[in-house]
Amino acid sequence: MVDRVYLDWNATAPPSPEAVEAVARAMREEWGNASSLHEEGRRASAAAEGARQILADWTRSRAIEWILTSGGTESIHAAVLGCARARGGRRRLVISAGEHSCTLGVARILEEEGWEVVRVGLRADGTWDPDEVLEACDPSTTALASLIWANNETGAVSDAPAVATELRRRRVPLHLDAVQCFGRIPVDLSSLPAAMVSLSAHKFGAPKGIGALFVRQGTPWTRWMQGGNQERSRRGGTVNGPGAAGMAIAATLASRWDWTEALQARDELERLILASIPRARIVAADAARLPNTSCVVVPGADSATLLDRLDARGFAVASGSACTTGIAEPSHVLVAMGIPDHEAHATLRISMGPTTRREDLRRFLPVLVQETSLVRSRSTNSFPPQ
Numbered sequence: 607m608v609d610r611v612y613l614d615w616n617a618t619a620p621p622s623p624e625a626v627e628a629v630a631r632a633m634r635e636e637w638g639n640a641s642s643l644h645e646e647g648r649r650a651s652a653a654a655e656g657a658r659q660i661l662a663d664w665t666r667s668r669a670i671e672w673i674l675t676s677g678g679t680e681s682i683h684a685a686v687l688g689c690a691r692a693r694g695g696r697r698r699l700v701i702s703a704g705e706h707s708c709t710l711g712v713a714r715i716l717e718e719e720g721w722e723v724v725r726v727g728l729r730a731d732g733t734w735d736p737d738e739v740l741e742a743c744d745p746s747t748t749a750l751a752s753l754i755w756a757n758n759e760t761g762a763v764s765d766a767p768a769v770a771t772e773l774r775r776r777r778v779p780l781h782l783d784a785v786q787c788f789g790r791i792p793v794d795l796s797s798l799p800a801a802m803v804s805l806s807a808h809k810f811g812a813p814k815g816i817g818a819l820f821v822r823q824g825t826p827w828t829r830w831m832q833g834g835n836q837e838r839s840r841r842g843g844t845v846n847g848p849g850a851a852g853m854a855i856a857a858t859l860a861s862r863w864d865w866t867e868a869l870q871a872r873d874e875l876e877r878l879i880l881a882s883i884p885r886a887r888i889v890a891a892d893a894a895r896l897p898n899t900s901c902v903v904v905p906g907a908d909s910a911t912l913l914d915r916l917d918a919r920g921f922a923v924a925s926g927s928a929c930t931t932g933i934a935e936p937s938h939v940l941v942a943m944g945i946p947d948h949e950a951h952a953t954l955r956i957s958m959g960p961t962t963r964r965e966d967l968r969r970f971l972p973v974l975v976q977e978t979s980l981v982r983s984r985s986t987n988s989f990p991p992q
């Protein structure tokens with residue numbers, strides 16, 4: 607493949623050679639079933655326990671509070687359904703309009719069962735308002751709140767600590783979808799009093815199909831998935847030992863990621879985009895943001911066409927969330943922020959990694975400028991130049 611530049615880290619991070627080797631080694635040497643009571647089983651179980659301890663050390667929590675899962679989607683289902691099932695009597699779930707589609711989906715499951723789901727809106731900067739969340743979380747009726755901490759599409763980071771502290775005081779369990787946070791911003795569960803936190807390891811360099819859910823001791827929670835008694839009877843399903851081995855090394859490496867240079871490179875890219883592409887705008891520019899994400903509106907340029915053309919020239923970017931790409935609906939996150947449909951259809955997400963080089967972005971810029979102008983000139987609904 608000729609010198610491609612990968613700028614879609616929020617969809618998935620490229621695996622590090624160390625993670626690839628750890629998975630291969632686990633498949634060669636620790637391939638047993640972690641539940642088996644023999645040497646092969648013990649070796650697989652040790653790999654899983656090692657990964658659990660690394661997550662605990664990284665987040666200043668306890669290993670026993672981490673349940674290994676198949677990734678973000680499962681962790682979020684386990685958090686929401688597991689807590690909902692344990693909260694007899696209260697039948698309100700509070701979420702935001704900016705949740706990942708898997709949270710919106712699990713909320714619909716509860717709604718179909720007669721639950722009340724309150725969807726707190728997004729502000730123009732892409733964050734949810736802590737006061738609005740707290741207003742919706744009446745402790746006599748609310749079973750739990752499930753909120754996205756850092757948005758995968760815009761990078762906007764909402765004020766999770768503010769709601770976590772108050773909801774703990776009210777004894778309303780809070781689940782945070784922190785899938786985009788690990789490796790990008792600090793997640794310290796000794797000072798952040800969230801009841802549950804979801805993690806997906808392919809977002810920081812492990813293979814797909816492994817993740818984890820943190821459930822703080824004392825949280826009302828029951829298993830939602832039946833089957834075997836893996837994960838101390840909190841989950842059914844054979845533990846993904848090789849995935850856990852990959853997650854362990856990927857987490858170790860991601861805990862040391864330094865964003866200083868990548869952040870400077872991203873800020874330079876944004877300045878140059880604004881200076882070189884007429885009417886371009888950075889989404890969530892006024893919010894606290896992940897260091898790696900630029901969500902750019904280029905009015906008049908259809909982002910699906912632009913994405914294809916950039917891809918053909920060696921640059922991988924996204925338009926909206928990877929999970930919804932392919933559906934010609936405007937992103938629900940952008941719409942919730944008040945961005946009109948035609949602009950939402952002209953939005954690119956550029957997401958970088960700690961190894962993204964300034965030269966990569968400097969090569970990307972002129973191609974983006976050229977292709978935007980070409981797509982705009984061919985677009986039937988292109989805006990007149992201003």
Ligand code: PLP
Pocket residue numbers: 616617676677678679680706708754756757758783785786806807817928929
């Ligand atoms: N939550 C957020 C914020 C995400 O970005 C994603 C993945 O795109 C998920 C949840 C789902 O994670 P997974 O792909 O591991 O199921």
